[in-house]
Amino acid sequence: MKQSKKDMNNASRKxxxxxxxxxxxxxxxxxxxxxxxxxxxxxxxxxxxxxAARAMGITYRHATEFVESMNRQATRPLVxxxxxxxxxxxxxxAEGRMAIRFYRKYSEQFNKLLMRIEENIExxxx
Amino acid sequence: MGHKKxxxxxxxxxxxxxxxxxxxxxGTEGTFIGYGRVILxxxxxxxxxxxxxxxxxxxxxxxAWDLIDSMNRQAPKPFIxTSTGGxxxxxxxxxxxxxxxxxxxxxxxAAFQVFVVQQEKDILAANGVKS
Numbered sequence: 001m002k003q004s005k006k007d008m009n010n011a012s013r014k015x016x017x018x019x020x021x022x023x024x025x026x027x028x029x030x031x032x033x034x035x036x037x038x039x040x041x042x043x044x045x046x047x048x049x050x051x052a053a054r055a056m057g058i059t060y061r062h063a064t065e066f067v068e069s070m071n072r073q074a075t076r077p078l079v080x081x082x083x084x085x086x087x088x089x090x091x092x093x094a095e096g097r098m099a100i101r102f103y104r105k106y107s108e109q110f111n112k113l114l115m116r117i118e119e120n121i122e123x124x125x126x
Numbered sequence: 127m128g129h130k131k132x133x134x135x136x137x138x139x140x141x142x143x144x145x146x147x148x149x150x151x152x153g154t155e156g157t158f159i160g161y162g163r164v165i166l167x168x169x170x171x172x173x174x175x176x177x178x179x180x181x182x183x184x185x186x187x188x189x190a191w192d193l194i195d196s197m198n199r200q201a202p203k204p205f206i207x208t209s210t211g212g213x214x215x216x217x218x219x220x221x222x223x224x225x226x227x228x229x230x231x232x233x234x235x236a237a238f239q240v241f242v243v244q245q246e247k248d249i250l251a252a253n254g255v256k257s
Contacts, residue, residue: 015154020238022147022245031143106245113241114149117234121151126201126227
């Protein structure tokens with residue numbers, strides 16, 4: 001969507017991109033998706049919920065809600081946040097790290113699937 | 127997508143969960159073909175009318191037309207043809223490319239469903255749960 005209308009008319013017709021999103025719903029609501037996994041990764045990187053939120057460009061409150069939702073829906077928490085979460089550290093549990101691994105592994109496979117289908121679509125010349 | 131009420135202990139999940147997702151195809155102007163657009167094409171095939179197809183999807187005529195226009199504009203050849211007058215008073219029908227687009231999307235969609243079921247099985251297997 002970054003091209004202007006004029007550019008688009010001149011652009012090659014064969015521009016086709018397969019896109020997709022996948023996520024895991026939990027017992028109440030969304031459990032794990034792209035945004036939540038990115039948040040987990042930022043927490044792992046920064047060791048702080050506030051810094052992780054800032055790095056993602058979301059509010060601290062929003063990040064807290066994500067973490068609470070994930071922890072509530074899992075039998076064992078994915079993130080450990082001390083009482084004064086704003087200043088204190090936030091750390092991933094083994095389950096949190098596992099969640100990242102699973103999601104990224106499937107993202108990679110998913111991207112391969114999209115590329116394979118893109119090749120098939122190319123042949124159809126639609 | 128089935129396989130509910132299984133546990134993925136290592137991820138800390140033991141309650142019902144569900145693997146979900148959706149797929150679409152982008153063209154030069156953003157979305158080219160997606161779930162809603164394909165359903166719209168199928169309804170047009172069914173009713174032979176954009177108005178009726180839109181109504182059946184609780185969609186405004188304008189919205190339906192915008193979606194069709196977007197597909198027609200991005201495709202080498204239009205997906206929808208409208209004839210006016212003539213015997214039977216004209217109508218709207220799918221072109222051959224429109225049919226191909228529907229088929230292509232459902233194949234893509236099916237491949238994605240297979241992928242989703244497979245990843246769910248993999249996680250269950252990795253956690254010692256028989257599916």
